[in-house]
Amino acid sequence: xxxxxxxxxxxxxxxxxxxxxxxxxxxxAFMTLLDVSIxxxxxxxIDKALRASPSDLQWVLSGYALTFGLALVPAGRxxxxxxxxxxxxxxxxxxxxxxxxxGLATSPTWLVLARLLQGAAAGIVNPxxxxxxxxxxxxxxxxxxxxxxxxxxxISTAVGPLLGGLLIAIGxxxxxxxxxxxxxxxxxxxxxxxxxxxxxxxxxxxxxxxxLDPVGVLLLGVGVVLLLLPLVQEQxxxxxxxxxxxxxxxxxxxxFGLWERRYARHHDPLFDLRLFGVGSYTLGSILALVxxxxxxxxxxxxxxxxxxxxxxxxxxxxxxxxPFALGSAAAAVLGGRIVNxxxxxxxxxxxxxxxxxxxxxxxxxxxxxxxxxxxxxxxPLLIAGIGSGLVIAPNQTITLSEVPVEQAGSGAGMLQTGxxxGAAAGIxxxxxxxxxxxxxxxxxxxxxxxxxxxxAGIIVLALGCALIDIFRTRARGFANSEAPRxxx
Numbered sequence: 001x002x003x004x005x006x007x008x009x010x011x012x013x014x015x016x017x018x019x020x021x022x023x024x025x026x027x028x029a030f031m032t033l034l035d036v037s038i039x040x041x042x043x044x045x046i047d048k049a050l051r052a053s054p055s056d057l058q059w060v061l062s063g064y065a066l067t068f069g070l071a072l073v074p075a076g077r078x079x080x081x082x083x084x085x086x087x088x089x090x091x092x093x094x095x096x097x098x099x100x101x102x103g104l105a106t107s108p109t110w111l112v113l114a115r116l117l118q119g120a121a122a123g124i125v126n127p128x129x130x131x132x133x134x135x136x137x138x139x140x141x142x143x144x145x146x147x148x149x150x151x152x153x154x155i156s157t158a159v160g161p162l163l164g165g166l167l168i169a170i171g172x173x174x175x176x177x178x179x180x181x182x183x184x185x186x187x188x189x190x191x192x193x194x195x196x197x198x199x200x201x202x203x204x205x206x207x208x209x210x211x212l213d214p215v216g217v218l219l220l221g222v223g224v225v226l227l228l229l230p231l232v233q234e235q236x237x238x239x240x241x242x243x244x245x246x247x248x249x250x251x252x253x254x255x256f257g258l259w260e261r262r263y264a265r266h267h268d269p270l271f272d273l274r275l276f277g278v279g280s281y282t283l284g285s286i287l288a289l290v291x292x293x294x295x296x297x298x299x300x301x302x303x304x305x306x307x308x309x310x311x312x313x314x315x316x317x318x319x320x321x322x323p324f325a326l327g328s329a330a331a332a333v334l335g336g337r338i339v340n341x342x343x344x345x346x347x348x349x350x351x352x353x354x355x356x357x358x359x360x361x362x363x364x365x366x367x368x369x370x371x372x373x374x375x376x377x378x379x380p381l382l383i384a385g386i387g388s389g390l391v392i393a394p395n396q397t398i399t400l401s402e403v404p405v406e407q408a409g410s411g412a413g414m415l416q417t418g419x420x421x422g423a424a425a426g427i428x429x430x431x432x433x434x435x436x437x438x439x440x441x442x443x444x445x446x447x448x449x450x451x452x453x454x455x456a457g458i459i460v461l462a463l464g465c466a467l468i469d470i471f472r473t474r475a476r477g478f479a480n481s482e483a484p485r486x487x488x
Contacts, residue, residue, distance in 0.1 A: 018136040021198040022145050025129035028092055028191050029149065030156045031184055032122035035064060035099075036296075036423075037160030039115075040303050041314035042177040045168055046111070049177065055236050056108035062232030062424070063112055064119035069420030070224050071123025074217045076131060076413025077270050080406060084128045084135065085199035087409075089192055091124030096188030103181035114181075127413040132199065134400060134408030140340045143397050147336010150393020154328030154385070157296065161303050162318030162325070169315045216260055216270035223252035227421055234428040271410050275403060279472060281411065284399025287465040289418035291351070291391060293426030294458035298324075298358070298384075300427050301434050301451045302377075309444025310373055320374035324385035331389025339394035344473065347398070348466040350390025351459055357384025358456040362449045369445070391462075430455050 039046075043057055052060070079087040098118035105111035133145045167183060168176030226249030230242040260269045276282050299321060306317040331350070339346055360380035368376045396415070403411040434451040441447060 024191055024194045024198055025132050026148055026152050028125050029129045030152045031187055032125050033153060033156035034160050037157055037299055038164040038180055041161045041164040041317060042168060042180045045173055045177040049174060050108050052108040058236045059112045060115050063116045065420055065424055066228050066232050067116050067119035068123045069228055069417050070221055071120045072127055072417045073220055073271055073410055073413035075124040076127030076409030079128045079131050079409040083201055084131050085201055087124055088128040088195050088199055091121050092188055092191045092195060095121035096185055099181045099184035103178040126416055127409045130412035131409035134405050143336050143340050146397040147333050147393045150336060151329045151332035153392050154332050154389055155325050159325045161321055165315035165318035213263055213270040219252060219256035219259055223249045223256055226252060228424050231424040231428040234432060271414055272407055275411055278402050280402055281399055283465055283469040284395055285415050285418050287395055287462050288415060289422035291459060291462040292419040292422035294455040296423035297426040297430035297455045301430055301448055305444055305448040323378045323382035327382045327385025328389040331386040332393040335390045335394045339397050344398055344466055344469045347391055347395045348463060350387045351463040351466055353387025354384045354459050355456050357387055358452055362452055426458060
């Protein structure tokens, strides 16, 4: 497996065009990731308008994440093999159409089906954006676009409730939720046009459909579904037998690994397992999986706490998360610029800062129990957001730094699949503690504080992954420096 190539000189016109292409990709990534969280604040309105059952509402929220995670690796491989422009335009076109269908829904079933297709479309788009950065930039110059992508991820996740609250306030309680979906349509149409014009075309000598590894796609899809289903349906499926799907999913993924190893002897596999032999990729992927387990759950429980527990509006709940979004955006841009200088220690500092911010949030709420919670939490959440900005973009840059360009899409797809699984597991675990604590104490603040501390604990585990990589890198550097001395 070849290492990343050194950066090659580009003309001013080429540089302008590649940044325009990345800009289109970032807009698309923002739009698709926004829909992970923007719908949360629309749930009460959807409930009233469509008379949806709790199970329907759960599928509206979690079905998107399920099919999103399912599509990532196959879509990444498709982009590597058949051209990222083709995959990107297909994904954005499908996302635009399904967003319109979701906004036009007249029944819960209609909305759930539209959300499932919308999630699959988002899963097609996102690996192409990371693969595009890998393709157009080389070596240290990738840090800046990855920094912008990290800012996009942080902002889209955190600002979703705010934008959703604004749209509902403008559109009204009855129809405002529809604009949560309709807002994607004009942006999507523009992204399709610009994506076709600006993204690089498909490579010469495309592989046939058989070489796209349909068996691998099926095995990975079944494994991911079995893992995600009990997590995203944790609150609705009461039977403990649901957890049997997780070992079944792991078993299918083992079979997937065996198949990929065999398939790779004669063809390009869906995912090259040799990437897991690259320490930076493996540890970075595990770190991302664990971090998203704590990171994504924060917004889930905070929105519930403010809206259902304290009676704030969707707009206020969204505004309360804005400090996190602003801190994350600013720090992600900075982190992308300095990650090549500091490496994984920068990620560790970011993780520690997130933990400090979350613990400070709990302390602030306890010290000022009668003050407005959004104001009390603003400062600590700003600190946590700054830390998050130093985690996502720098970790992504380091994790993908040694991935060959021809595997950029599938490598990014597997990284993002881990993030989706981590997010689903984190929301299931933190949400379960939140609701069980609420049932025991009948106190929203106590339940929120307990579940927020669990989220902080999950992020401490991610910090452990970062420290392992730091020690591994330093030990390898020490061994390399000692080798010439032993040779003398």
